[in-house]
Amino acid sequence: MEEPKIGVFICHCGTNIAGTVDIDEVREFAAGLPGVVSARDYKFTCSEPGQLQIKEDVKNLGLNRVVVAACSPRMHEITFRKAVAEVGLNPYLLQIANIREQDSWVHKNGSTEKAKALIRAAVQRANLLESLERREVPVTPSVLVVGGGIAGIQAALNIANANHKVYLVEREPSIGGRMIQLDKTFPTLDCSSCILTPKMAAVGSHPNIELMTYSEVEDVSGYIGNFKVKVRKKPRYVDSELCTGCGICIEKCPWKTDSEFDMGLGKRKAVYTPFPQAVPNVPVIDPDVCVYFEKGTCRACEKFCPPGAIAWDQKEETVELEVGAIIVATGYDLLDPSPLTQYGYKRLDNVITSLEFERMCSATGPTGGELVLKDGSAPQSVAIIHCVGSRDKNYCEYCSRVCCMYALKYSHLIGEKTDADVYQLYIDMRCYGKGFEEFYKRLSDEGVNFVRGKVAQVTDQVAGEEEQGKLVVVTEDTLLGRMLRIPVDMVILCPAMVARADADEVARRFLINRGADGFFLERHPKLEPVATASDGVFVVGCAQGPKDIPDTVAQASAGAAEALSLIDRGTVEIEAATAVVDEEMCSGCKICLALCPYNAITFDEEKKLANVNDILCKGCGVCVAACPSAAITGRHFTDKQIFAEIDGLLADVKPPLVAV
Amino acid sequence: MVRQIINPYKEAVDIVKEMGGEALRLCYQCGLCTGACPWNVLKSFPVRKLMHEAQLGLLDFEAEDMWACVTCGNCVQQCPRGVEIIDVMRAMRRTIVALGVGPVPDSLRVTMKNLAGTGNPWGEPTEKRADWAQGLNVKPFSNGAQMLYFPCCTTAYDASVSRIGKATATVLQKVGASFGILGSKEACCGESARKAGDEELFQRLVQENTAAFAESGASTMVVSSPHCYYTFMNEYPIAQNGLQVLHSTQYLAGLLREGKLKFSKEVKKRVAYHDPCYLGRHSGVYDEPREVLSSIPGVELIELPNNRENSICCGGGGGNVWMETKPGERLAEVRAEQALDVGADVLALACPYCMLMFEGCLTQDVLDRLELRDITELVAEAM
Amino acid sequence: MVTGTYEPTIIGFLCNWCAYQGADLAGTSRMEYPPNVRPVRVMCTGRIDPTFILKAFAEGADGVLVGGCHPGDCHYLEGNYKAIRRITMVRRMLEQFGIEPERFRLEWVSASEGAKWAKIVEEMTEQVRDLGPLQWWENVREA
Ligand SMILES: Cc1cc2nc3c(=O)[nH]c(=O)nc-3n(C[C@H](O)[C@H](O)[C@H](O)COP(=O)(O)OP(=O)(O)OC[C@H]3O[C@@H](n4cnc5c(N)ncnc54)[C@H](O)[C@@H]3O)c2cc1C
Ligand code: SF4
Numbered sequence A: 001m002e003e004p005k006i007g008v009f010i011c012h013c014g015t016n017i018a019g020t021v022d023i024d025e026v027r028e029f030a031a032g033l034p035g036v037v038s039a040r041d042y043k044f045t046c047s048e049p050g051q052l053q054i055k056e057d058v059k060n061l062g063l064n065r066v067v068v069a070a071c072s073p074r075m076h077e078i079t080f081r082k083a084v085a086e087v088g089l090n091p092y093l094l095q096i097a098n099i100r101e102q103d104s105w106v107h108k109n110g111s112t113e114k115a116k117a118l119i120r121a122a123v124q125r126a127n128l129l130e131s132l133e134r135r136e137v138p139v140t141p142s143v144l145v146v147g148g149g150i151a152g153i154q155a156a157l158n159i160a161n162a163n164h165k166v167y168l169v170e171r172e173p174s175i176g177g178r179m180i181q182l183d184k185t186f187p188t189l190d191c192s193s194c195i196l197t198p199k200m201a202a203v204g205s206h207p208n209i210e211l212m213t214y215s216e217v218e219d220v221s222g223y224i225g226n227f228k229v230k231v232r233k234k235p236r237y238v239d240s241e242l243c244t245g246c247g248i249c250i251e252k253c254p255w256k257t258d259s260e261f262d263m264g265l266g267k268r269k270a271v272y273t274p275f276p277q278a279v280p281n282v283p284v285i286d287p288d289v290c291v292y293f294e295k296g297t298c299r300a301c302e303k304f305c306p307p308g309a310i311a312w313d314q315k316e317e318t319v320e321l322e323v324g325a326i327i328v329a330t331g332y333d334l335l336d337p338s339p340l341t342q343y344g345y346k347r348l349d350n351v352i353t354s355l356e357f358e359r360m361c362s363a364t365g366p367t368g369g370e371l372v373l374k375d376g377s378a379p380q381s382v383a384i385i386h387c388v389g390s391r392d393k394n395y396c397e398y399c400s401r402v403c404c405m406y407a408l409k410y411s412h413l414i415g416e417k418t419d420a421d422v423y424q425l426y427i428d429m430r431c432y433g434k435g436f437e438e439f440y441k442r443l444s445d446e447g448v449n450f451v452r453g454k455v456a457q458v459t460d461q462v463a464g465e466e467e468q469g470k471l472v473v474v475t476e477d478t479l480l481g482r483m484l485r486i487p488v489d490m491v492i493l494c495p496a497m498v499a500r501a502d503a504d505e506v507a508r509r510f511l512i513n514r515g516a517d518g519f520f521l522e523r524h525p526k527l528e529p530v531a532t533a534s535d536g537v538f539v540v541g542c543a544q545g546p547k548d549i550p551d552t553v554a555q556a557s558a559g560a561a562e563a564l565s566l567i568d569r570g571t572v573e574i575e576a577a578t579a580v581v582d583e584e585m586c587s588g589c590k591i592c593l594a595l596c597p598y599n600a601i602t603f604d605e606e607k608k609l610a611n612v613n614d615i616l617c618k619g620c621g622v623c624v625a626a627c628p629s630a631a632i633t634g635r636h637f638t639d640k641q642i643f644a645e646i647d648g649l650l651a652d653v654k655p656p657l658v659a660v
Numbered sequence B: 001m002v003r004q005i006i007n008p009y010k011e012a013v014d015i016v017k018e019m020g021g022e023a024l025r026l027c028y029q030c031g032l033c034t035g036a037c038p039w040n041v042l043k044s045f046p047v048r049k050l051m052h053e054a055q056l057g058l059l060d061f062e063a064e065d066m067w068a069c070v071t072c073g074n075c076v077q078q079c080p081r082g083v084e085i086i087d088v089m090r091a092m093r094r095t096i097v098a099l100g101v102g103p104v105p106d107s108l109r110v111t112m113k114n115l116a117g118t119g120n121p122w123g124e125p126t127e128k129r130a131d132w133a134q135g136l137n138v139k140p141f142s143n144g145a146q147m148l149y150f151p152c153c154t155t156a157y158d159a160s161v162s163r164i165g166k167a168t169a170t171v172l173q174k175v176g177a178s179f180g181i182l183g184s185k186e187a188c189c190g191e192s193a194r195k196a197g198d199e200e201l202f203q204r205l206v207q208e209n210t211a212a213f214a215e216s217g218a219s220t221m222v223v224s225s226p227h228c229y230y231t232f233m234n235e236y237p238i239a240q241n242g243l244q245v246l247h248s249t250q251y252l253a254g255l256l257r258e259g260k261l262k263f264s265k266e267v268k269k270r271v272a273y274h275d276p277c278y279l280g281r282h283s284g285v286y287d288e289p290r291e292v293l294s295s296i297p298g299v300e301l302i303e304l305p306n307n308r309e310n311s312i313c314c315g316g317g318g319g320n321v322w323m324e325t326k327p328g329e330r331l332a333e334v335r336a337e338q339a340l341d342v343g344a345d346v347l348a349l350a351c352p353y354c355m356l357m358f359e360g361c362l363t364q365d366v367l368d369r370l371e372l373r374d375i376t377e378l379v380a381e382a383m
Numbered sequence C: 001m002v003t004g005t006y007e008p009t010i011i012g013f014l015c016n017w018c019a020y021q022g023a024d025l026a027g028t029s030r031m032e033y034p035p036n037v038r039p040v041r042v043m044c045t046g047r048i049d050p051t052f053i054l055k056a057f058a059e060g061a062d063g064v065l066v067g068g069c070h071p072g073d074c075h076y077l078e079g080n081y082k083a084i085r086r087i088t089m090v091r092r093m094l095e096q097f098g099i100e101p102e103r104f105r106l107e108w109v110s111a112s113e114g115a116k117w118a119k120i121v122e123e124m125t126e127q128v129r130d131l132g133p134l135q136w137w138e139n140v141r142e143a
């Protein structure tokens, strides 16, 4: 190997590093390290002139290794690799010492000493770095979108309109998600179905979109640009090709159960579409309710179906897809408020959740759009309780972001349908979006009672005449500093938005992470809001965190743009830091074969040697650490490189008396 | 308009924070605590407002409110920001006691003086601490005994509460347990002192008792009071010293599960159980008392509307047992009314303070209709 | 031997996807913690060869802290499960060398747990500081 000529570049990052780390001291220290031919510092090494400094030195001093002491490699490794590559240095001959995130930003004292140790370690490691070649592989130019709520719909349309193939997989019989359950939407009060159904129809008829409803992703393998996906299609027992969507089967079916779409407030048949404008407009038969599956009888639907589309012998099907990018848009659930026993949900009549209220308001809902109590009468007073489980460390610590606004919307809807007095029981009014404050003002003008306080209790234990037959909301009005008892007829709870019940499984399937709040984690909260820890997998909409429709749509389009820029590029570079087997040393023990999570290691029965497939290997290094013959090298993380780094980190502490 | 100057007691407020009221910074003034606090059924007790006053340094240390909290924990259990409200209340009282920035209620001051002098709240002579057991053949604890019984000052000295100790001793004897008491060698657990803000006194009592327990060599201790139980479990170095502490209902439930608790008589009564704050919310013991009660032949166990986690304090916690409560502002009355409403003949208790509070607060008319019995009493009766 | 100014040096092995990101987040969030842990970035805890840990102790580290993704969250599916198994073995070896168990830790830190990382470092630094400098070679010699 050639004699290393290392250049060290120390970044001030304005005062971010220079404020706590003594740059001069560190630079002089670095200059004295073996192999270092130049050590320089600069205000912002990542800037144009900063990069130029590096490039010039590589050219003029003949540097063959570069160490940059700056922010985390997760921030700018790519930037600096590109810079050195531009002057002909292999990008893998660059080493970063993270003296910002893990040093200057977190230590008041001792950051200079630590910076020195980190730089010494980086220099020693750089001594042993080797050039690696990246390979390019072609990208499959299609995208998988998982979840057909407004997020999935928007992303799918964006991509399809750019003339790329989209597979849209939705678990329910129809797309539409939560938005299609809503009545009117804040802050403009436009009707949800009116604005959503045209988009749903566009999805249903788009030549570039293959819609797979009543389906779920079962397995994902492969890597960015080349994913292989298995989708399980549940049997509908209705032939989509033959069905004309006339709905006669639904009319004739005698069997009923609670409608999931109507939050259990209404009924649906055993053969059903969740709602009239469903896309696709092809019913499904629910085998748990249909008696044909239990007793072999009935078959009313079959008798009456004009095109003979009922297909009892349909079986579950698994389809394999190949896609270049994946967009996860699986949305959210509502927190079940029953554990908050003080609010009496499911125990007291006329305590309902917000989504139940939405269904009640909908003209196609279980009450035909009328706002009624259990006994059929109209409420004279309604209390809306905000933050049920949100902003509460006992349930969900975060703010659900839409409740204040939809609660305001409810004041208006209640006013449209009844003469009821409305009480908003809030902790803080959060009306931060475009048009939101204006909406708040408009509703204040419409005459709503605002009571600031977190409700302690909803009870039917009355204390006095005026409470007879009412639900009593007990709270401190924190602005008055007085306890209030508010007798009302109906209580609407605004439960926290939570991650889908199966979020854990979904995260595992797509190799993405979840945050402390349970939602899927974006790679960077500001600069990479839709990327995930898995290259080529993006997350959009409420699957990433609570948000309203405008934000969901914007994010969905962002996800589509990311996916498009990936598949339009045509090729992707694949990791060069993979594992490689030294044929001389491999004893053929096969231990590594079972360990590799990607089945990237094969065994050559003839030569009795293990072999790593470069394209499948992701460079995790599990096999490297496990090989008993030390025959596998983890490129860019070799034992020698890591030992050198450890050595460098510890060179200033007491030397050992014995070696291992 | 009156303008208030911020921070008249800056030091005092810093001390409130220092003395354990630190979590107070998290309060976002939602008011749930006020709504959850049982006092607000009877009178105004602005818990949330106190938190904000403490945040800004505007506490009125002279106010009666400083002493109202019964430390029942209902607010803490629900606070969405995890504010340790009781710690804040205790810190305020500690500030008053330590710095003299406000008055300590007379009755409480006397109680603390007694505690300091004699190790019990009444100032009764220490030698009399074992008198409750006279005639019961209860032995002083010796090394050979299986366990130590710690009755609580109230049981030991209060004439109307000592029946708890007697019943417990009787049950222990009937099941053939080998046990003993420390008598004059033990002192109050100090819980009231701590909640009343007298930290110094509390620490002294901790030291005295810890030494006495260690010297006795006991490995198991049964206590009658949930207050002693909570304090030993959470604020004494007892676990480290290898001493196992059980509340009497836990011990009885254990016997029951082992088949060692046998009954021979029926107690035909409708019994409602009142969860003491320090056994329930503070210690999480809800099932054992119910297990024991429902095993007694003849007992029909009924639940009060506020039960388990939602139980209402008797009004005695946080040192309130030693202070005057005005008629019409007594939580015990609310509780008794609930028991009568559900048709109970007996209100079953598991705490000497509760017993003292109910005995002291209820009118004869109510007492005629509602019997107050400790769980151990009912067990003893049925054996 | 423990003097008032003794500061331990701890080597941290952090996986690229969770612990390293978590530590970065502690930085982005400006959480202050002691500078005693010096990090080595590896792609996955599954890459950590027991010899790395022994090497760190041999070169003078007073403690070693391994940080990875929570079980089930490993970026490479199961690297951390494999690490758990290896690390059980490492623990046994350290015990034989007479190295106190508090000097070695395996912790799960997700990319969103910056505060947890800061807390772990603080705790471990304190613990190892209390133990004093590691002089395990003396034990080895005696044995
Ligand atoms: C009561 C209430 C009222 C609201 N009112 C308004 C309003 O007035 N204005 C406004 O702007 N916002 C409002 N919102 C917010 C709005 O509902 C969301 O912003 C929006 O629905 C988010 O869309 P999404 O596509 O991300 O998620 P979702 O609507 O939840 O869609 C997710 C889709 O993915 C599917 N899915 C889930 N898991 C899987 C899986 N594993 N495989 C396949 N498919 C899967 C689901 O079936 C669903 O179709 C309201 C929210 C609530 C709770
Ligand atoms: S419940 Fe907690 S956050 Fe709410 S006002 Fe009381 S102390 Fe503050």
Ligand code: SF4
Pocket: B033, B036, B037, B038, B039, B047, B068, B069, B070, B071, B072, B073, B074, B075, B076, B085, B086
């Ligand atoms: S502990 Fe009980 S008495 Fe004290 S403030 Fe909280 S709820 Fe009220």
Ligand code: FES
Pocket: C015, C016, C017, C018, C019, C043, C044, C045, C046, C068, C069, C074, C075, C076, C078, C079, C080
């Ligand atoms: S990537 Fe973090 S432990 Fe495997």
